[in-house]
Amino acid sequence: MSSTKAASNTTAPTQFLEANGLRYAYRRFGNGSGRPLLFLQHFTGTLDNWDPAVTDPLAAGREVILFDNSGIGRSSGDVPKTMAEMTRHVIAFLDGLRVATCDVLGFSLGGVIAQQMAQDRPSIIRRMILVGTAPRGGEDIMHLEKPSLAKRIQDPTNRGYDVLKKIFFTSSPTSQAAGQAFIGRLMQRKDDRDPPPGPNVGAAQLAAFREWERFTGERFADLKGIRHPTLVVQGVGDEMIAVRNSYWLAENLPNALLLVYPDAGHGSLFQYPESFCKHVTAFLSSDSESAVF
Amino acid sequence: MSSTKAASNTTAPTQFLEANGLRYAYRRFGNGSGRPLLFLQHFTGTLDNWDPAVTDPLAAGREVILFDNSGIGRSSGDVPKTMAEMTRHVIAFLDGLRVATCDVLGFSLGGVIAQQMAQDRPSIIRRMILVGTAPRGGEDIMHLEKPSLAKRIQDPTNRGYDVLKKIFFTSSPTSQAAGQAFIGRLMQRKDDRDPPPGPNVGAAQLAAFREWERFTGERFADLKGIRHPTLVVQGVGDEMIAVRNSYWLAENLPNALLLVYPDAGHGSLFQYPESFCKHVTAFLSSDSESAVF
Numbered sequence: 001m002s003s004t005k006a007a008s009n010t011t012a013p014t015q016f017l018e019a020n021g022l023r024y025a026y027r028r029f030g031n032g033s034g035r036p037l038l039f040l041q042h043f044t045g046t047l048d049n050w051d052p053a054v055t056d057p058l059a060a061g062r063e064v065i066l067f068d069n070s071g072i073g074r075s076s077g078d079v080p081k082t083m084a085e086m087t088r089h090v091i092a093f094l095d096g097l098r099v100a101t102c103d104v105l106g107f108s109l110g111g112v113i114a115q116q117m118a119q120d121r122p123s124i125i126r127r128m129i130l131v132g133t134a135p136r137g138g139e140d141i142m143h144l145e146k147p148s149l150a151k152r153i154q155d156p157t158n159r160g161y162d163v164l165k166k167i168f169f170t171s172s173p174t175s176q177a178a179g180q181a182f183i184g185r186l187m188q189r190k191d192d193r194d195p196p197p198g199p200n201v202g203a204a205q206l207a208a209f210r211e212w213e214r215f216t217g218e219r220f221a222d223l224k225g226i227r228h229p230t231l232v233v234q235g236v237g238d239e240m241i242a243v244r245n246s247y248w249l250a251e252n253l254p255n256a257l258l259l260v261y262p263d264a265g266h267g268s269l270f271q272y273p274e275s276f277c278k279h280v281t282a283f284l285s286s287d288s289e290s291a292v293f
Numbered sequence: 294m295s296s297t298k299a300a301s302n303t304t305a306p307t308q309f310l311e312a313n314g315l316r317y318a319y320r321r322f323g324n325g326s327g328r329p330l331l332f333l334q335h336f337t338g339t340l341d342n343w344d345p346a347v348t349d350p351l352a353a354g355r356e357v358i359l360f361d362n363s364g365i366g367r368s369s370g371d372v373p374k375t376m377a378e379m380t381r382h383v384i385a386f387l388d389g390l391r392v393a394t395c396d397v398l399g400f401s402l403g404g405v406i407a408q409q410m411a412q413d414r415p416s417i418i419r420r421m422i423l424v425g426t427a428p429r430g431g432e433d434i435m436h437l438e439k440p441s442l443a444k445r446i447q448d449p450t451n452r453g454y455d456v457l458k459k460i461f462f463t464s465s466p467t468s469q470a471a472g473q474a475f476i477g478r479l480m481q482r483k484d485d486r487d488p489p490p491g492p493n494v495g496a497a498q499l500a501a502f503r504e505w506e507r508f509t510g511e512r513f514a515d516l517k518g519i520r521h522p523t524l525v526v527q528g529v530g531d532e533m534i535a536v537r538n539s540y541w542l543a544e545n546l547p548n549a550l551l552l553v554y555p556d557a558g559h560g561s562l563f564q565y566p567e568s569f570c571k572h573v574t575a576f577l578s579s580d581s582e583s584a585v586f
Contacts, residue, residue, distance in 0.1 A: 174583075244540075247540060254555065257553065258551065259552055260543050262547065263548070292568045
């Protein structure tokens with residue numbers, strides 16, 4: 001349960017927690033006076049998809065906790081087909097760790113889970129950062145069959161991490177260079193790595209995204225009850241989750257500040273890690289009831 | 294030509310520059326290593342509509358220059374009916390001051406002028422901040438006849454600065470309290486004030502806004518040639534200029550970072566002056582070719 005000494009996702013050992021009848025894989029490192037910061041990962045991502053250029057500077061002021069949800073990486077169990085079920089796993093994991101309240105950084109799929117946590121157990125979140133994500137009832141969310149995405153995902157020359165350079169970054173030379181640097185950072189970790197996801201992972205998570213696009217009643221009304229100070233971040237050229245989803249978050253969450261990065265795609269936080277960590281650090285350092293920092 | 298000693302818009306003397314066959318009123322104060330920062334004012338606003346909580350912290354790192362365009366405040370001349378003509382006055386003023394390159398903070402109408410300057414004389418701007426403004430071809434820009442605005446503007450109990458509390462801030466108690474504080478700050482200046490605008494000012498400026506809503510050719514294509522690092526800021530609940538205009542700016546300017554404040558209207562910069570100045574200071578402190586800070 002104690003934090004490790006290594007303050008980098010390149011070197012932090014993977015730990016395991018028995019809870020909820022499952023064995024959850026996680027990493028926990030860093031220290032400082034801030035609340036623990038839980039990272040919730042994107043579609044098919046594992047512990048090894050967290051960029052040390054994002055995790056490590058944030059770990060300088062607080063513990064960070066990286067987490068493999070049920071059926072991901074080395075966590076046991078099945079991959080749920082709904083966001084609600086994935087959320088139950090996160091809450092069970094935090095309960096098992098005896099973390100009553102934390103800050104949450106949710107990226108893409110993880111940002112959906114963060115919103116669901118804020119509704120299902122409001123007290124478990126102090127402040128949250130939603131990156132490249134979408135509200136329930138959003139549009140153009142992870143439609144990998146879109147021609148613009150499908151041609152990159154199915155290109156046989158894009159293997160492993162290389163596909164991330166094509167779908168997380170824009171086609172500009174600057175963005176592609178940032179993508180190459182990002183991949184290099186992910187590859188710095190040599191040992192104790194998660195296995196790559198099997199095909200069942202993506203299928204289940206896509207089913208959950210499809211369900212998340214549906215809504216009943218007044219669209220986005222569910223967001224109005226989430227009072228947590230929230231920082232919404234997205235790349236203006238995100239092709240995986242259209243940026244207008246972040247507009248809807250900012251327009252309907254009552255306490256959310258919106259930051260949109262230029263010439264950036266889904267991986268805006270990995271393209272501009274220095275800026276991102278600076279803004280997130282300032283946001284998390286505030287004890288105000290307002291999201292404004 | 295030299296800067297004044299007083300570093301506050303509450304006390305800085307109004308100065309006058311003969312140029313372009315006119316006499317322009319302005320204030321110039323502050324000091325530091327940064328480029329001069331030119332403030333371009335909103336619809337019907339004068340030198341006395343600049344909040345010292347915004348001007349003064351920024352004047353701690355550079356000279357700030359506040360400017361009455363032709364026919365505004367104590368500047369001679371007529372109020373132009375086009376943004377292009379207003380822009381020519383700004384450029385003539387800066388040429389008269391021998392300011393070859395500056396940073397620009399344009400609010401509302403002033404943000405339109407800043408965009409036009411960036412196109413007409415790109416070298417005159419290093420970095421720019423566009424607050425509560427809109428691109429050419431935008432929508433829902435300063436339609437004071439909208440019922441939601443008209444009822445507040447025409448309410449006889451809203452006189453002088455009080456109307457700003459109703460149209461620059463949201464109806465929330467927090468935002469209204471910030472509006473009251475803003476008005477208090479504007480009233481701190483006792484002497485050497487500009488006269489209030491006559492009815493001709495608003496009529497001419499509204500004609501310029503109507504012309505700005507029109508476009509020919511590909512919508513927003515003119516923005517793609519503006520390479521200046523740009524910070525776009527707006528309040529999510531802006532009723533005077535709808536926030537989607539800032540979305541269009543961020544989506545079409547190639548080098549713009551977008552920041553949207555929660556529970557804020559047109560006067561977001563005056564509602565959150567501390568946050569606004571912190572972000573603007575960080576943005577202006579960068580010498581990068583990128584807007585990202």
